[in-house]
Amino acid sequence: MKKYKSFLWLLVAIIAFSACNNNEDYSEPPVEGEPVLTLKSQISSAMFGDSLSFAVNATDAKFPLSTLKAQLFFGENKVSETVIRTKTNGDYSGKIFIPYLANIPNGSATLKLVLQNTHFAVTEQEVSVQLVRPDYDQLTLVTADGKEYSMARTGLYQYKVTGDFPQKVKAYIKTPKASAQGNVITFGWGNGAITQGTVSPITFSNATAGTYDITFNTMTYVGSPFIKLLFGGTEMTMVDDNNYKVEKDLTTGQLLEVSGFSNFDQWWIDSDFFSKDASGKLKFLPLSGKYRITANFKYNYFIVERMTGNNLATLADDLSGAVWVIGTDIGKPSLANEVGWNTDKALCMAAIAPGKYQITVVAGKGTAGNVNPDGINFKFFHQKGWGGEFGEGTITSNSTDIVVIAGGGNLALATGKKLTAGKTYLFTLDVTGGKKAAVLTVTEK
Known part of the structure; x- marks a missing residue:
């Protein structure tokens, strides 16, 4: 009994000791020290697109320094940040980029300087910065073949170049540097619209080739013509x-x-x-x-x-939706745009009645037709992509010229058969009997 009691006391002591250790392991480190931050540069105004310079003196009498962060806020939103490592007391300098964004009016931003030491003590200082959107004398239109055209200022933030252009012009737009701290801002195409910070070409397009204007507004990012x-x-x-x-x-x-x-x-x-x-x-x-x-x-x-x-759409269980064609020897508007086994180019059949889908093709090669008269190799799918499909056992053909290949369900011309060049053929897929009982009919029109 004594041995049993001794064992219980030992177990209690181990649990208590472990609990003490766990408490110590998860305690937060103390915040210690008094970092001091002194701004040495005069900051009052800047332009959108500038790289704003700053200089500070950073010290802590007790502990080593860790980082100096410069953060720029438009209202409550942090839009830019620069981080500098600060191991020792002394002077530090850096730059923070002022974003150039659409539809941001002139106004006040906040530059926040945050100094932290190795013991997590922090001091902050905020500076109000008046920001102005630069109104350039001119912009430059740079075409895909490297030609440059000067875009003259025609009004506040508005620019235009008139030239003899093709119907489509692929180009980006760039600004000059607006100040000693300024940067060249580029405007290109991204996410379906004109945006800054890229040289991906914008495709300006006019109704016809000839003399016309290309315009751009550096406030709204509205360009023309499209x-x-x-x-x-x-x-x-x-x-x-x-x-x-x-x-x-x-x-x-x-x-x-x-x-x-x-x-x-x-x-x-x-x-x-x-x-x-x-x-x-x-x-x-x-x-x-x-x-x-x-x-x-x-x-x-x-x-x-x-x-x-x-x-x-996909082919639903109630047989509504869509049926798609993927494979070789077929394409729209001609075989010059053959589908192949690229699912991105799958052809959607037309739904002509509940559970009935059709595709019409003209036999001919190259641009003369959209189905190969000498041989075909395509099949029907439940979706625009891999997945459900009409394979062997789920599709039959009523045509003596078009057969379903055993083992895969691909369509092919029957042995010794060819389509007549220039003739139109209507492929109709009837799935009213279900996804596993499709019937193909091919009619020469």
Whole structure:
């Protein structure tokens, strides 16, 4: 019994000792010392885009110093920071960048200097800085081929250059240094808009090539010209140099007016989705729903993709949504833009009735058609990407010319068969029997 009691007392002592050690391990270190910060430079005003210089004397009589931070605040927001290591007492100097941002008016900012020693003691000092947006005498437009054009000041923050330009001009804009502490500010394209701090080219675009103005405002970042493309009364937004898009609800039979396209009479119109009348209006043909329409200027055609909410549609369990085509020997508007096995280029079939989808193709090579008359190798998918698909056992073909290849479900021409160059073929996929019982019909028109 004595041995048992002795063991219990020993266990209690070990637990108590461990608890004491844990308390010591997690205690916060003491804050000690008295860092002293003295500003030695005169700071009262600066320009947006400046590298603002500062100089201080930093000391602590008891403990070594650690860091000096210079922080710039626009209101409550910290917009810039510089950190300097300060091991010993003495004088320190540095620079902090004053951001050049859109739509920020002249006003007061706060420069906060924070000195800390190795024992976590901190002292702070704040200085009010009056900031002014520079109004440059001129800007420079730099094109992708290295040519430079002077943009004259035409008003407060407003600049313009007039020249004989191609229909599209890829360029960025740069400023001169506004002061001895100033920096060259560049304006380029980023996140779908003109922004500062990049030389990624902006694609200015006019209705036609010739003499026209390129303008830019250094306060609002508004530039011109940009083609204003309207599709069904809605302005299309720029995706990249060659693509503009709009996402909107469309109804079967709806007439859509298209404007802003200088060569619209030369555009290829996808007969699965639209018919075009004599006035140039497009009649929408598939089932009503939300669609993404992308105007592609490389090949002069509209990419039409069905949507569900804010995402591209997939083939739903109720067989609504979309079916997509991926593979070789097919493309729109021609085989010059072949899909291949690049899922980003998957073709959306037109939904013509609940559970029925179609794609119309013309046999021909290169730009003469959009399906290879000598051989095909593509298949149908449930989404624009890998995943659900119509493979062997889930799709049958009613055509004697188009067969489903065993083992994969890819479509191919039957042995000894070819498509007739110049002829139009309608591929219709009927999934009303379910995702595992699709039926393909191919009709020569």
